[in-house]
Amino acid sequence: MEIHKTSWPMRILVFVLFLYLLAPVLLVFPISFSGDQVLRFPPTFWSTRWYVALFENSKMLSAFSTSLLLASIVTILSIVIAVPAAWVMTRVKFRGRDLLFNLFTAPLLLPTIVLGLAILIVFASFGLLATMRGLVFAHLVVTLPYALRILAVALNTQDQTCEEAARTLGAKPLTVFFRVTVPMLIPGIVAAAALCFLVSFDEVVITLFLTGPRISTLPVELYNYVYNQADPLVAAASVLLILLTLGVIMIVERTMGLSKTFVK
Amino acid sequence: MPVSQSLEEHLKLDGISISFGPVNVIPSLDLSVRKGEMVAFLGPSGCGKTTTLRMIAGLISPSSGRITVGGRDITRLPIHDRDMGMVFQSYALFPHMDVTRNVQFGLQMRNVSKQDIERRSKEALELVQLGHLAQRKPKELSGGQQQRVALARALVIQPSILLLDEPLSNLDAKLRDEMRLQIRALQQQSGITAVFVTHDQVEALSMCDRVVVMRNGRIEQFGTPTEIYERPATAFVANFVGRTNRLKGKVGSDGQLVAAGQPLRATTKLSPGPVDVLIRPHRIALQPSSGPATTGDGNVVEGKVSSIIFIGDLVQYVVRAGDEEIVVEEATRRERAPLGVGDNVHLRWSADDTLVYPDDGK
Numbered sequence A: 001m002e003i004h005k006t007s008w009p010m011r012i013l014v015f016v017l018f019l020y021l022l023a024p025v026l027l028v029f030p031i032s033f034s035g036d037q038v039l040r041f042p043p044t045f046w047s048t049r050w051y052v053a054l055f056e057n058s059k060m061l062s063a064f065s066t067s068l069l070l071a072s073i074v075t076i077l078s079i080v081i082a083v084p085a086a087w088v089m090t091r092v093k094f095r096g097r098d099l100l101f102n103l104f105t106a107p108l109l110l111p112t113i114v115l116g117l118a119i120l121i122v123f124a125s126f127g128l129l130a131t132m133r134g135l136v137f138a139h140l141v142v143t144l145p146y147a148l149r150i151l152a153v154a155l156n157t158q159d160q161t162c163e164e165a166a167r168t169l170g171a172k173p174l175t176v177f178f179r180v181t182v183p184m185l186i187p188g189i190v191a192a193a194a195l196c197f198l199v200s201f202d203e204v205v206i207t208l209f210l211t212g213p214r215i216s217t218l219p220v221e222l223y224n225y226v227y228n229q230a231d232p233l234v235a236a237a238s239v240l241l242i243l244l245t246l247g248v249i250m251i252v253e254r255t256m257g258l259s260k261t262f263v264k
Numbered sequence B: 001m002p003v004s005q006s007l008e009e010h011l012k013l014d015g016i017s018i019s020f021g022p023v024n025v026i027p028s029l030d031l032s033v034r035k036g037e038m039v040a041f042l043g044p045s046g047c048g049k050t051t052t053l054r055m056i057a058g059l060i061s062p063s064s065g066r067i068t069v070g071g072r073d074i075t076r077l078p079i080h081d082r083d084m085g086m087v088f089q090s091y092a093l094f095p096h097m098d099v100t101r102n103v104q105f106g107l108q109m110r111n112v113s114k115q116d117i118e119r120r121s122k123e124a125l126e127l128v129q130l131g132h133l134a135q136r137k138p139k140e141l142s143g144g145q146q147q148r149v150a151l152a153r154a155l156v157i158q159p160s161i162l163l164l165d166e167p168l169s170n171l172d173a174k175l176r177d178e179m180r181l182q183i184r185a186l187q188q189q190s191g192i193t194a195v196f197v198t199h200d201q202v203e204a205l206s207m208c209d210r211v212v213v214m215r216n217g218r219i220e221q222f223g224t225p226t227e228i229y230e231r232p233a234t235a236f237v238a239n240f241v242g243r244t245n246r247l248k249g250k251v252g253s254d255g256q257l258v259a260a261g262q263p264l265r266a267t268t269k270l271s272p273g274p275v276d277v278l279i280r281p282h283r284i285a286l287q288p289s290s291g292p293a294t295t296g297d298g299n300v301v302e303g304k305v306s307s308i309i310f311i312g313d314l315v316q317y318v319v320r321a322g323d324e325e326i327v328v329e330e331a332t333r334r335e336r337a338p339l340g341v342g343d344n345v346h347l348r349w350s351a352d353d354t355l356v357y358p359d360d361g362k
């Protein structure tokens, strides 16, 4: 018998793989409703006490709002900077363009720990440590390459004859950009924004170097929390994070269609 | 003395050339298009038709030469000031705007009052019979409808020149015939000067006042459809436009043309050397060789039918004559007993229909 792509052994293999990948994520849900004092599976009894505890933890709440604000600012700035930059990279011919593009997107390849250290050293001398501004700059270093790459790909695959048509109809370059190029780029912009938001919201390694008692983000706060005590509060927080991520992806799906946005 | 409007020169290309990297795609091109006429750029793929059109539109600039419209030099004028309406092969409609917004775009760029924008865009859509689809997005339209929106969008700005780059190549055969008539009618109604790029000779001959036949970035011939068809300037034009038989021939030092193993008459002036002799298949008459062999002042060649292809309203006979195969096309007729394979026949055509060109080695 011929072994088909969807034959039983194959299906079971795929199922096991998915289970392996998703198990930790799935386990978080029951654990978050645990009534126990410690992380344990299965829980001895159920309750929502850790959700209550989470919402009464002022440190967590302020870290959450910091993260939300930070991710929003970083996302907006990334898009505002990356759209024109990607346009220049794909529509203007100049010498060393490819080199410049690779340089801009290089941070994607660097180990984050190296980036974190570098940023720590530079920011320390500018007094940017443990400030919102410092966090924004640091996160931009991480998100901009993503945004630039996604938008450049989108601009390259976009039908450029529409821009040419607009020009023959009398539109000046700036008008073409705002009335044709950008509206046609919306799927790419949504994809880039979603990714920037999630990356910024999730960022731990670099952020660890830059946060302190004065200002901290949710992932860092969770990290610190787990370091000191292991109770199901982090599971409750994780559930909320997973839901937030799903929420962002849902918005993208609703507005654009997921496969259309991320799969080119 | 009144000067005929149609003889006024409008678009003029003066020695324009362009290279892409090391490749000299257009070496030097001169062309003059009259006001209100529709000119076709006809030629095989890659001969530089689109490139020339894009230089006129301003989408690329020539390495040298001058482009003038109505005497005004526009060679260095930015695209958005050129006042050209262009219809792209892919239509290039704005996907995020509905039909009305697409058509209004050009007007909005021109400081036209709101009322006039409304009125003119509406008229333009009526003109292409799309008034009822004004609210649709381009992707909700068929190919032919998109094509007409593109046409309306280009025409509504009343450009000084309309440029069309293979506008019909994405349509099916029936729609193509329909749009051919429509485009021509619209062009004549508005009296607009138009350049029409195509590699389809039927489009070029049937729609346009004059035809530019291009090859490798050069103009082979520029003339009316009849001139192009009846008096092709080169063997290339004769081959590219319409079907032809091509015989290897020779002109002797006495000026006598010889092909298919026998002397032939032609009206062209001949200089000695190897030549190509071209005869259109439907200009040859076929007669059974048993019939009367009148010579007249034309050419008569003896041959033997080697195959017959029936194409409905047309029959193609392949006739072996000497060491050449000659294709003859006849309208299906009944008055004569049908010829069969193996029949001996006389091929007959006039000296006028014998096109002779120096052998270009191809």
Ligand SMILES: Nc1ncnc2c1ncn2[C@@H]1O[C@H](COP(=O)(O)OP(=O)(O)OP(=O)(O)O)[C@@H](O)[C@H]1O
Pocket: B020, B025, B043, B044, B045, B046, B047, B048, B049, B050, B051, B052, B199
């Ligand atoms: N941007 C470009 N860079 C390099 N070469 C080009 C460019 N544009 C066109 N060419 C070359 O110039 C030549 C003419 O191209 P053009 O598009 O004008 O041909 P065409 O006559 O329109 O052919 P088709 O009927 O296939 O559309 C081709 O050999 C093509 O490869």
Ligand SMILES: [Mg+2]
Pocket: B049, B050, B051
């Ligand atoms: Mg072309």
